[in-house]
Amino acid sequence: MFHPEKFIEKTIASLQQDIKGKALIAFSGGVDSTVCAALVNRAIGERLIAVHVNTGYMRKNESEQVQQMMKDLGLHARYVDASKEYYTALKGVEDPEKKRKIIGEKFIRIFEKVAKEEHVKYLVQGTIAPDWIESGGGLRDTIKSHHNVGGLPADMNLTLVEPLRDLYKDEVRKVARALKLTVSERQPFPGPGLAIRIIGEATPERTRLVRDACDIVETEIEEAVKKGLMERPWQYFAVLIPIKTVGVHGDKRAYGNTIAIRAVQSVDAMTCHYSTIPHEVLDTISTKITNVLKENVNRIVYDVTNKPPGTVEWE
């Protein structure tokens, strides 16, 4: 069995050995990076600097909440708003692998810059097993390049420290609970963020649409869980499909985009079953999204694909 207490003890000891001097941690505010930050903080204390990058592809109010979290955890923190840079870098980019690689490289360049200013040699990442497994390499096929593994530039000059490499999400959650971190049950959110929930070019305008749609899906599903209408999914969100279909809005022709609702049950993200969302909940989500985004979205679909053959995210 996996023993979180033993893992914590062993990891802190080896982090103290491995990190000589200061370290940066890439802090997204998710379970993996928060657990990592807490462990490294225990190991080297003030020598750790947490960096949160706002890529412009974060969810509603997410970067504000993450900054508050870093404060609450007592981390020595830095915040970098790089949204404009990311939007420029992804201009005209449609290929999902290209998106992931551009985002991964940009993260590293930003960390390198902060590292130079702070005289740091180590970069701590909350990489977990599915990240390096799916990124491929050697005999293994590349399913998708996770930004923190397959998206790393070859010439990066920081030494990587990845204490959670052999863990799956359910095990990271166990460690989070043992460390009494409130983030332990937070749903996963990919590093490339909303950029990979937009099929095709991830423009600022499309990002706004998918951000609003994700917010509605999250809010309505959490509400339904609270009311006992359904089990809480492992992950639940919206995907923007920029394919236009015809609709009718108050006796007028509409011609707008499509949003897919995606929710899955899983334990470790290596296999998933799609969640069965009750029709009344789907109905509310559908109506809210099409009303709030009425200028741009007039069709909602529900993704019923397992993994395999699908993956959780669409890109």
Place this chain on the structure above:
Amino acid sequence: MVRIYVIDNGGQWTHREWRTLRDLEVETQIVPNTTPLKHLLDEKVQGLVLSGGAPRIGLDSPLGNCAEYLEKTRFPILGICAGHQFMARYFGGTVKPSKVPEFGKVEVTLLQDDVLFEGVSKTSIVWESHNDEVTKIPKEFQTLAKSENCNIQAMHHTSKPFYGLQFHPEVEHTEYGEQIFSNFVKLCEEHAP
């Protein structure tokens, strides 16, 4: 504590096999399929899992030293997906692209009792991910399970403790996955000197 290593043929779920064994308190490691047999014997390994592999690897690739393991060892070996297909090829069976490849949820039916399936119900849900399959079973093997689109979902050598599974017992969504692994671990314990 029994020692079972996972031979990495490049599958997406190799690390899950390692995790399942570790959760069963087995002493385990993932090692490349190029690991010399001598090294495994020096480490006093008591069983092997041959992992699944990258696309089409089961069809014609030599899978490192897997042939040597099958030729020279006496301890139990469990081949999964590409590992299973390789086992069939090694003993003279045939592997071909599937007419209907299976991905995700599939129901399998057990065809006969076997220690590997002790405690597993006659029909159960398993998770699949394969483009190829064993179409002709080797002479010394028996078929243990099938699904609607694949006739050889599980097989067993009639005189050696070698098993092949087309489906993936290591993933969370396979209903009796951990039970099957636990049966395999028991088998390795019984064979241990």
